[in-house]
Amino acid sequence: MELALSLGGDTPKPILFLEKSSSSNPCSKDVGFCMDLGKCSEELYEVGRRKRSRNHHEIISKGSSTDHPSLQLDLLPFFPLSRNTNSSQLCFPWLSQNLASEPGLTHGPAGGKAILDMNRRQLVVEEAEEGAALSSPNSEISSFQMNFPIYRNGNLNGKRDHSENYNSSSRASDEEDASARKKLRLTKEQSAFLEESFKEHNTLNTKQKLALAKQLNLRPRQVEVWFQNRRARTKLKQTEVDCEYLKKCCETLTEENKRLQKELQELRALKSYQPFYMQLPATTLTMCPSCERVATTTTTSSAATTTATVTPGAAASNTVALHNNHKLISLMTK
């Protein structure tokens, strides 16, 4: 693993672990490691920020540096996200059937028993509320829908649908009576569809939300909540992976530090046994002028030759590199 490091100085630079694969480092087998203390990469913030507008919604990328967190870790490849894809382009086997069934009527997955779809009814109300100003969702999207029945414990989920004027905003619980917090379980098909949709775009604008809700016979608020929770789960998993990776890196560096300390001790011991330092090659021990540590450099059998070939510039750069190494080890072992 190659380590490029910038410590301090006038122009802070990112810390980069560049190589994705290395035979020597166990913690860099499959992942690239990018640790950016400044502006983070566009790839991590693939989401982009939705520019909120009552009349239109568009995706913009994060621009200002204030939008970036101070620390970014990018360890795993994110799935490619298309910002312009439309959920209507998703192709699922179950979409090829029953796309034009009656609104409000749907069939159970197993039995084929017709049941009243309360969610569908709710959606109509919400659409009417949310959006006169909002033109009807993309006709291509709204031209079909998935008539998923909403079950809870095998029963029709109608508990929450008492609120015909259910507010789809985040502060929507006013109309909900306290006892109404019943959880419905999304069907596998609904979950799969939402997952696919999430892969396409992990945030939703209003149109997409409404279209998805319509297709899945869910309330827009449910779709919104699902995406929120899904993003949270993704982030949590990513954080766990990051922690694991950093732990391994820390262990590796600690081991390396131990090894170097041991080597240093041995060299010091060797030096004490050989008080006639003139006998030692000039480049064997180098004192770091900044932190006053001693470390080894290249040694050859001929001290005189080595001394003669070291140019002042090379010596200076070696010293700087040595000092940076010391700083890094100190940082890692703190």
Next chain:
DNA sequence: AGGCGTACACATGTTACATCA
């Protein structure tokens, strides 16, 4: 142009419920 209020979307943390071992 800048301040203020409002609406909205999102992140984050929590709660409550369903499911399963």
Next chain:
DNA sequence: TATGATGTAACATGTGTACGC
């Protein structure tokens, strides 16, 4: 059957941004 663990839907709260006035 009871129970604890787990997953997740739903909720609460705070923040940032766009927009209209």
